[in-house]
Amino acid sequence: MITPVLEVFFLAMENQSQLWHLRLGHRSQQALHQLHKSIKGIPSFDVSSDTSPCKGCAMGKMAERSYPDSSKRATRPLALVHMDLVGPFPVESRVHSRYILTLIDDSSGFAVVAFLRNKDDAAVRFLDMVRWCETFTGSTLTSVRSDRRGEFMGHLQMFFSSRGVTHQTSAPHVPQQNGCAERFNRTMLEKAKAIMHHACMPRIFWQDAAEVAVHLYNHQPMRRHTWKTPIEIFNGDPPDISYFKVFGTHAYVYIQPEQRDDKLAP
Numbered sequence: 042m043i044t045p046v047l048e049v050f051f052l053a054m055e056n057q058s059q060l061w062h063l064r065l066g067h068r069s070q071q072a073l074h075q076l077h078k079s080i081k082g083i084p085s086f087d088v089s090s091d092t093s094p095c096k097g098c099a100m101g102k103m104a105e106r107s108y109p110d111s112s113k114r115a116t117r118p119l120a121l122v123h124m125d126l127v128g129p130f131p132v133e134s135r136v137h138s139r140y141i142l143t144l145i146d147d148s149s150g151f152a153v154v155a156f157l158r159n160k161d162d163a164a165v166r167f168l169d170m171v172r173w174c175e176t177f178t179g180s181t182l183t184s185v186r187s188d189r190r191g192e193f194m195g196h197l198q199m200f201f202s203s204r205g206v207t208h209q210t211s212a213p214h215v216p217q218q219n220g221c222a223e224r225f226n227r228t229m230l231e232k233a234k235a236i237m238h239h240a241c242m243p244r245i246f247w248q249d250a251a252e253v254a255v256h257l258y259n260h261q262p263m264r265r266h267t268w269k270t271p272i273e274i275f276n277g278d279p280p281d282i283s284y285f286k287v288f289g290t291h292a293y294v295y296i297q298p299e300q301r302d303d304k305l306a307p
């Protein structure tokens with residue numbers, strides 16, 4: 042395997058602190074201090090005290106503010122799930138998506154997202170995501186909280202009533218009542234923008250950046266979960282993240298000999 046160029050640069054500088062800041066999608070110094078308690082697969086290093094802003098943080102997260110934390114949490118996975126639909130995005134993604142449907146488990150903060158071309162796909166995709174979560178955790182969905190946005194909620198009422206799932210809706214135009222989903226979307230989109238702009242990638246890659254941002258979010262310790270990772274609370278074990286690479290890192294692709302044009306092809 043070939044080590045990507047940017048990573049070689051940071052390893053050569055022995056700047057592990059900066060390298061893991063980038064690999065984890067521009068995570069804060071405070072969070073880097075907590076990594077070893079709940080994640081496997083990272084070397085020990087001193088967290089840099091350098092507070093000068095990095096390019097990705099400046100371009101993706103400048104407006105970051107803290108939200109008030111609601112203190113009451115569900116006590117088991119899927120007891121309460123927050124749902125939200127984000128979009129339409131100003132440009133279609135590389136694979137023609139315009140919306141993100143997000144589900145966040147209240148007890149763990151674990152997030153699952155789907156990328157949609159049309160709003161109309163939301164109900165079907167929601168059911169797929171619920172099925173996946175129930176299989177993954179062995180738990181059953183009990184209640185869902187969302188705002189009233191989107192016609193797709195109508196299609197789900199049958200599912201909710203047949204399964205005995207409680208559906209809580211917030212008042213129209215009061216997104217704060219759907220605070221958990223709002224906060225997640227904001228954090229996730231800031232992370233996606235930080236890694237995308239840091240890598241100087243064009244906007245059609247927003248879905249790729251968002252997918253990675255969600256993966257990073259699920260695999261990093263959270264202060265409000267006593268510095269445990271969402272995936273551990275959702276499904277058991279502390280994650281091993283030794284495979285993480287910086288998003289947008291230059292890499293070389295190995296082409297099988299039989300797929301090359303001729304003997305001199307790279």
Ligand SMILES: [Zn+2]
Nearest residue numbers: 067095097098
């Ligand atoms: Zn940064």
